[in-house]
Amino acid sequence: MRSHFWNRSAALLGVVAMAACGGGGGSSEGAADDAGEAAPAAAAVDPASVGTISGMANFGGMVPTMEAIDMSAEADCAAGYGADGPMAQNVLVSDGGLANVFVYLSEGVSGAPAASGAAALDQVNCRYTPHVLGVQSGQDIEISNSDNLLHNINATPTENRGFNISQPRAGITSTQRFQVAEVMVPVRCDVHGWMQAYIGVVDHPYFAVTGPDGSYSIANVPAGDYTMTAWHEEFGTMTASVTVTAGGTAAASFDYNGEMAGADVPMGDALVLEHGTNRIRVERTQ
Amino acid sequence: MAHAATAGRVPERGLDVYTQKVGMWVFLCSEVMFFAGLIGSYVVLRFGAADTWAEPGDVLNVPVTAFNTFLLICSSVTMVKAFAAAQEGDQRGIKLYLLLTTLLGATFLGVQVYEYIELVLHKSWQGSHGFTPAAGLYGATFFTMTGFHGFHVLLGVICLAWATIRAWRGHWGADNTHGIEVLGLYWHFVDLVWIILFTIVYLI
Amino acid sequence: MDWALPPNYSTFGVVIDQLFWIILVITGIAFLLVEGGIVWFCIKYRGREGARAHYTHGSNRLEIIWTVIPAIIIAILGAHSALVWDDIKGSSNRPADALEFLVVGKQFEWNITYPGVDETLGTADDFTVRNQFHFPVNEDITILLESEDVIHSFFIPELRVKQDAVPGMTIPVWFDATQTGNFEIACAELCGLGHYYMMASVTVHSAADFDAWQASQAPAAAQ
């Protein structure tokens, strides 16, 4: 019963998100699209020297029960959900795959193409779509509202300049940017207390968010040795080493289980590029 | 016909006080309200949150400030002396006492700066490193009130320095005492405010 | 265009509305006197060639009359207002065994904590519902009003209730609805960009309906 619901809602989410943002960068269902979009910018990189990273975020054990969201005071939004009503999105598991994990190369990247294209963050039926979004520093984030009611978008980064803007009606858009790498930037809507999104800002295009099935793929990564970090809002971070070869596909998967809940979840950490070594290092603010 | 044309009355001449002095009195009324606003807020906040205040002397260095208070009171005396000298046309007295007043005021400021540096660098309050304006209501009210008083002293010292320079040029004399008197009014006011602040901030 | 006070559903509303209409009548008479007088004077004493105004500096008798009469009216109004105000807000008139709710305003939601079946706040069966305020009719209701962030104002027009919610304070507000119905809580104090949207539904139930509603919510809270 429970997993049936998750399948259905994840599928619904995917459809809505696809319709709304046309496969914008970093959206949860379109990790591949995301990498694809980074490709033109990576034109300077010799195609013969790049590879792909792909893998899964796996979830083992009991899937925690998500709380129901009481949207009864917002009938228009509530109508967008099935009989079970809207549920929280903290842990979305489908067939053993964990969605909404933000994966990015945290060490080993030397130089990166500039940001291009825009990432999209939509508000659909009083939820953020996608729930977790990755962007490159300086990249445009196009925030739009598909609900014909008030949302405010209150981003509270620690390294970047935050913003608190509102979109009172459907069709209003706003373009924002984060200039500095920061994992993660929490985004909330103060009108609807349950609405929460996370934006991971890194200063290269090698990142992805796992889709509903838990899979991700990052294309056009220059060959080399890297450390990857995976971030999840409930389970914290874990890292993996990965070696990318020209024309090859490297695999890196992350295994989660319910016992990891309550782990330290990094928020608002700056990512600092060490120029001497060209390594990116996480600088904890807390 | 209370207001009918009435001629031949003795014309009114305003107060028998020269304009600059009236102006300074009026201005000081405004200053009273400014400090009343700050001190009133302090009282309200302190009553509302009594436990966030330190015991007198725990954080603040009362002896040093008491000495500083003494300096400021002395400067009021020398200010009076300067005015008296001016009235008598005693050029040497004018120079001496204006200079003394300026120096005492400047010393007061110097001690206050020293006090601030000590507080910010070496004191702690409720676990914070250094006693700063961000250190609770206690720090906020302390620095706001003494800071604005210090700012007033600074303005006074600048004017006094200027008056002293003029004294050396022989500007003041028995026929030209107004400037010193008006400046003296301001200086006594600043002194008086400090006595109030010293009592409520340092001693209570 | 219907310029009227919304229908009243509370015990306090009766006196408030009464006072409103009393003041409207008094000020209405004053309004007609003043505006009528001005128009009349403008017509009657409009300038004519060769005319000369009546020379007078005033009349002490008139001054006394139009000082004393407004003062008396105002003293009566003031005394009446003060009594009504004390009835409504005086802390000695706070109902002793009212049903208590905790209402917390935050940008931009009203979160209402219900006392649960035991009718006591602060116990395990309390539960919190966003933007929905249900309470029984004909019963003294006291809300403890708080705010998480900025100043909000709790306003239910039909119940003639308005009280600012101030962060750092818990302010008791009491009222008694006389009929069942559905209303809204509005925020009446500018609280940020979502101020206009800070709205919650109010449902006044019959006692039985309220118990039923509370029971329907309780299982979720009991977990």
Add this chain to the structure above:
Amino acid sequence: MATIVAEATGQAILHEEHEQSFLRKYIFSTDHKVIAIQFLIYTLFFLMIGGLLAMLMRYQIAWPARGELPLGGIFPESMVASGYILPEFYNALVTMHGSVMVFLAIMPMLVGVWANYLIPLQLGTHDMAFPRLNMLSFWAMVPAGILTLASFFVVGGAAGAGWTLYAPLSARPDLTGVGLGQIMWLAALVFIGLSSILGSVNYITTTINMRAPGMTWMRMPLTIWSLFITAILALLAMPVLSAAGIMLIFDQTIGTSFFLPEGGGQPLLWQHLFWFFGHPEVYILILPAMGFTSEILSVGSRKPVFGYKAMVLALVSIAFLGFIVWGHHMFQSGMNPMLGLTFTVSTLFIAVPSAIKTFNWMGTMWRGNLQLHSAMLFAIGFVAMFAIGGLSGVFMASTPVDIYIHDTYFIVAHIHYVLFGGSLFALFGAIYFWYPKMFGRMMDETMGKIHFWLTFILFNVVFFPMHGVGMVGMMRRIYDSTGYAHLQGIEDTNALISWAAFGLFASGFLFAFNFFWSLKKGRKAEANPWNATTLEWQTPSPPKHGNWEEIPVVYHGPHEYSHPDVEDKDWLAQNERPDVVSPAAGSH
């Protein structure tokens, strides 16, 4: 006689007709008349800005769902997106409309313009007591204006916490998205406070010490009385606002928490400080207008002011009561209800002097010989509108009724009847009245009358229905009322109000055209076009630098019109020697 003159000229400023550079003569001038004109241009500009902000608000209130803001494209996306005014921009509009109108338009126009212009002229002195401080008081307003305008264009936009700046909303950028804009407005307020205090010191000192010989306290025109009392209010109230504003800036910038409960501070402390300033401020904004009205009504009715002494007493008692009624803005704020009770009493009693004044104005018109020129029409309009504003104030002074109407459009209607129907009407009247003295030319009467009737009618169409909207329960400062069940059915009223508001704004341009056109094309004005008695009319139009060849001597009260002993004319100037005009008049 000669001795009197000698005494009076003690502090004379000599006629400096020698060549002055353009800069000294028109920009950094210490002549009170030039400073007044500088203030006038400054405040008229900000009156237009404030009006423009109001028009944007009215568009949003009337058609919240439409979008399609005309010329919406010229606004950045952070203000107007897809043709919709955004709620955060709306909050900035609400805040800055109030702030600009109160602090940069009405208050400096009442005091900066007219206290500067009239005090030395009506008192019969050469200039202010401290001309250089006077110049400084204008130039302190310049950074305030620049900061205000610039604050719209910084990241996060202009201040959005209401003109009352209630903390914590005004103190915490994380809750509004407005950071720098709020600080800039507070800094502007500190400059405004400085300007106001410097000005007040000047006005008070000049009035106390520099009256012409014979100008006793009870011979001062009511304009001077009202400006004098206003200056005292500003002198004592503005520093409190400055102190509070500085504390609020500290809360935002250096981590103090005077008004933030998280750090032990008290949000209500801000409200007490603000309204301790704010209620005297309300009277700062109306007392001078009362003075102008008394004066213009007297001249226009060709009668002395009815009950001059009562008028003065009423002014003084309003000023005194004004300092002890601030709590009536806070009945629903969470303040102890018993405290509210005491404020109710003092508040209701402040209505008494207002009633006295209204009846005395009517008494002034009674059996007069009314000259209904534009200035007089605006003065009569003031009395009519101020009466409505005063009467609607009784509703909110009655605390139980205030529970319902507090923070609704009823309050918006009330404040605009007092500030627009009151202060601004009187200001228009004052400009029509003293324009010939200021610029030596008359404003066009036909345009003036059209301007009056447009303003009068449209004003009432705009603001009277707001009482009704308030009774229905529409809250202040809401961006979109259509979502509320109890506010269904007021859309048509709101649209009507908005259309009328656009017309009202447009009628302002007729005034502006008249103002600038008359500078060049207006009929030349003689020294005393209104046959008025006060001293400013007994010197050429415009007066020369220094105002007087010789300081006048005052023999009469300020408003001697239609004196029965003066036969060939219906006025007796304050400085006319009674034995010259009429031997009989001297016997009084």
